[in-house]
Amino acid sequence: MKFFTSLRFQVAVTFLVVVIITTLSLGSLLIKETETKFWKAEEEKLSTIGRQLVSSYNRVSEKLKVQADLLNTDLNVIKKTQLETALFDYTKPIHEENEEIGVGFFIYGDDFNRPLAVQESKSKDSEKIRVVFPIYENGEKAGFVWVEEPKDLVLSEIESLKAKERNIILVVLLISGILAIYISLMFVKKVTIIKTGLENLKSDLSYKLPVMSGEIGEISRAINDLSTSLLVSRSNSEKILETIASGVLIVSRDGTVKEFNRACEELLGVRKKDVIGKNYTLFPHLKEIVESVKGGGRFREKKIKVGGNEKIFHIFSTPFNGDDLLISVEDVTEEVKLLEEKRRTEALKTLGMFTTGVAHEIRNPLTSIKGFAQILEKKLEGKGGDEERYIKTILSEVRRLENILRDLLMYGRPSPPNKIMTNISKAIKDSLSLLNEKLKEKDIKVEIDFEYDPRFSFDPKQMEQVFINLILNAIDASEFNSKIIIRTKRAQNGILIEVKDFGFGIKEEDREKIFMPFFTTKEKGTGLGLPISQKIVEMHDGKIWFNSNKDGTTFFVYIPIK
DSSP states (O other): OOOGSHHHHHHHHHHHHHHHHHHOOOOHHHHHHHHHHHHHHHHHHHHHHHHHHHHHHHHHHHHHHHHHHTTTHHHHHHHHHHHHHHHHHHHHHHHHOOTTOOEEEOOOOOOOOOEEEEEOOSSSTTTEEEEEEEEEEETTTEEOOOEEEHHHHHHHHHHHHHHHHHHHHHHHOOOOOOOOHHHHHHHHHHHHHHHHHHHHTTTOOOOOOOOOHHHHHHHHHHHHHHHHHHHHHHHHHHHHHHHHEEEEEEETTSSEEEEOHHHHHHTTTOOOOHTSSSBGGSSSHHHHHHHHHSSSSSEEEEEEEEEEEEEEEEEEEETTTTTTEEEEEOHHHHHHHHHHHHHHHHHHHHHHHHHHHHHHHHHHHHHHHHHHHHHHHHHHHHTHHHHHHEEEEEEEHHHHHHHHHHHHHHHHHEEEOOOOEHHHHHHEEEEEHHHHHHHHTTTOOEEEEESOOOEEOOOHHHHHHHHHHHHHHHHSOOOOOEEEEEEEEEEEEEEEEEEEESSSSOGGGGGGGGGSOOOSTTTTSSSSSHHHHHHHHHHHOOEEEOOOOOOOOEEEEEEOOO
């Protein structure tokens, strides 16, 4: 079946038909056939004009409808004043090109029911050949178009043609047949080359069509130039796409991923070769990104967990190539964290100043209360009774308030580190010594691994305070008969200390607030232990952070060694 529809087959069949007609159509039969074809050609010519005029009427009608809608005016009013003038723009050029051709419209309806834009044939009284085409609007017949030409003009042309055919038909057919065969074969050969070349260009833009002569050669050169331009353009686009820091992906209307650059691979942890040509819904991270902007809106900020870490993305989208969607993805996690850290630092600075002022205001009257309570305690000593018990309670609570005030002052106005050369292991051991009784109360074992313990400059008292806070938290989080692991490791240009417990971990909703002043989950906690620890570590140019899950919590303290 493919062979019968090929260009080669069609050319061969045409040649055979021409040869058979030339051989068999002798004399009057050939002339009659020619006459019939001429009549058909004339009829087709008139029919073509008629169809063009019907199309022209439809275009004019649509334009008038649009105009009526814009002006909020009745369509019939517009048609009365503008329809015939607009139709003249189409009938007049046809008549001017051939004055023997007459054309016109007849439109039905109360407002018209008459001919419009009529151009009469130059030979008004001659018998005419006429074709008529109906016009429809909204499924109903609205009128018709007619095209006519003098019949005697056509007959005279036919007679002239007959006379010429009788003399030259055999010679012309012979020569044209030979030329047709040669030209057709050459044409088919060149067209086949171009067709093959275009098929190759679908998969390989570097493919070049061979050099050919004539118009076909110009076409082949134009195709080669176009393929070269496309190849350079695609290469440049791909280079730009692969080098930009933002992730770029293109998704079609049906959800197929059409483009996915290197930055997207790095940001989302998905390889380009795995997603191209597939639906985005097959990839969870990709699905979150696309659907965040697909429902509407060109910008979104989205938090997505990639490789166990939560990242913050700015996602931009815009229509691309019709129905496609171009999406740009930018990782702003660090920028957002820096901004939040700056805000937190400013807020904590303000809070520190406030708490320092409050602590000073409270400390003086608290000192007086403590002094008078101690005097009363001495006077009531040994007498027993409720008064002595009340005084002891007052003094106990005063001491607790003093501890809180000490923490407030330490947080609000910390002393600069008094650095000396020593080992971090000593500060850890001193901390454990102070907390030995609390460890025994819950029968908690401590495993120590000082893998890296260099002498370097730091404030041992301040770092001891950090480790006391971390170990106390670990004790509070641990069950009876549990254990705590403390390790020191070499880190980049510094030392890393880990304090790990095996409790139930920190709740998800509490993790972001863990270093906020006064946030505590303990019944008698002040919420200042970790903020103070963080401030001490930062004064040593270090960092403190944690990992927590249902199997326990690990705090990490990094101190650079300078």
